[in-house]
Amino acid sequence: MLLPADHRRVIIHLDADCFYAQVEMVRDPSLRDKPLGVKQKNLMVTSNYVARSMGVKKSMWIKEALEALPDLILIDGSDLTHYRQCSSEISAVVRTFTVDVERLGLDENFADVTEILEDYIEESDPNKIEGRVYGDKEPDETLPGDPCGCGCRERLIAGALVAKKIRQQIVKATGITCCAGVAHNKLLAKLVSGYYKPNQQTVLFPWLVHQLMNSLNLTRSIPGIGSTMYKTLEELGIHTVKDLQNSSLALLHSKFDDETSKRLRDLSFGIDDAPVRRSGRPQTIGLEDAFRKVNSIDVVQSKYLTLLERLLKLLKEDGRIPSTLRVCVRKFDTKKKFGNRESRQTPILPSLFASGVQNVGENTRATLMNQVMELFHKMVDTSKEFHLTLLSIGFTKFIERASHENSISRFFFKRKRSETEEQDINEEKGEKSAHLKSFSTFSSVNNSKIHSLELYLESCSESDSYSSEGGRNNQGSMNIKDMLSKSHNHSIERKILKTLKGNSSNNMHKQTSVTNNEASVSNCDQNNGDSNCHAASSPLEDLSSADKDGIARVPHGIDEEVFQALPPEIQDEIILDYKSKPPDPKPVPKSTTGSPKIPFKVKTTSATLDKYFKRDSVRGPREARETVPKISSTETNAESVISHHSSNEAAPPERKEDGGEDKSAASGSSSSGLSPSTLQPPDGVDSSVFSALPWEIQKEIVEEQRRSLSSSSASRVSNSPSYSGRRREASSSIMKYIKKV
């Protein structure tokens, strides 16, 4: 009773090769031919292929890795900033072909290219195929006819061509090589994408699905079957994929609900009608820090403060306003491998971000810190001993339409790094927001106007740093703030610290009394060229905008910061305008019909299977979209498609190493002229806590202390109004979190 199989779609799964390591190699090309590992704490999360060939696989302990290969170069990958940014660029390139792109982690993308296939079918040779074919022993075996007869053969051949072009564009734009799998559903595309490993692609024809699935062995190797479900299956005596295929639904029913059982069974046969779900902007933005042991409240505060500061930067790049703050801890628990995380969340008063997310004042930060600590105390009784191994904080539940001012302002001020991706791609046609309309105008404007926009932006940001090309640690020139803090003598006033010793309960009163200052503080920051307005250039940026060999993704003469801030469609239009032979950026219209389903009663449920392999569901936060096109060949496509007749020359997989690319190595977070070592913790501040703080925070603490000193003793009047005055009322905000007990 086999129903006719459904091969209507063509799905491409793209998977960047050893992603973190590749990003580091792009950032520093001299690493390319050396064994390289990227680590997070004690774990090596990935290694490049040089290292792998010398026995250093991923997921090794640093210790083991160094034993196996003492010359291994290790880079710390705990800060995901660069990976996140590169990942966004990759997704943006894929979105250039179709908007139906689903991200999975930072290094994977699914693309449903079914609807753009027509253009490539003409272009492709029915007897040749790009890349490898699953099951073939050699690269260019002759293709069989069409055993299926539904047309999937030529569709997949065209899909392989699309995959090739996507991969070429990704290399051109980012320098990152990817593997790709091409198949008629997500499960198969993903399973097959890694079959030939670095920088290759594999297409799976439906008549070999059984061979692929049977080669899988353990059920665990099916994406969507995680450790928990795998164990449950083991208990049922189901070990291999073949076991799963042969198991009765009744048996599965003893442990899983109806839908999960059927899904498991389908998966084991390679059947999967889950749609590619367009990834929107992130639902949560969070940061974690893991460690062996934290048992002091001061270190907890310090770590949360550090996390919060970093998180606010991410929030600023995102531009949306969150309505919920979540705080999470992991308590040491001898043997429980996982799951011992606890979290608490609290609504964020809308007034907190009333002046937007671009310039968050110290009062807002202090309030957030108070809330963080309050939530923390709900989970950890600090009057007793405690042992924590992880802290994290995050913002969730973003307000859908950011305020007008906020939406628009984020496009008009230079920012550090912008998440280019996904913004507004879910925009309803009928209600385009004002800022998008205004940028639609930009998109039709020529490049010189874009360039003048860049100049305009340049003029409103005070450039404060240019590193010499020599050392990564060179800091740029300093701004006035830095000079002030440097020229001051760093003596201490204990009185301040005593004052700050108060607890958090009276915070709200203090808060409301100074809230009005935040706007003026923000303005002041802007006028003075605060680092908020400064964009540090990054190596990645250099790469994509200064690629001398290929066509840069960001057209020459356009500020990449500005470019990245634009909605993807607009980016695409600019590119399209710039190049004469662009890929097709046409959004594919979708019907919004979802098929109603009868709810099931639940025995054991699997949220994950639902998520990764769900059919169109009745409800859901995202709009249900019909991803399966009509199979009738005469698709009436109203919009004409610009064929992508780009030159087919293969993009060079290796970039030229002309040695001059790494000149902007300044880490985005430290743009001051002072070295951290020049700062001493004030009296009463635990020096170990102090030194654990980020440099900016240390600086602020010292500044606060200095301001307090000058206002209470000697020169009350002599303070420059524009600087010393601007934050006077905010003192006492941050200090209380770092005082010594």
Place this chain on the structure above:
DNA sequence: CTGGGGTCCT
């Protein structure tokens, strides 16, 4: 010797 993130569902 446990990364630093994300998704969605109940």
Place this chain on the structure above:
DNA sequence: AGGACCC
């Protein structure tokens, strides 16, 4: 709030 899954 937690739990499953993904990378």
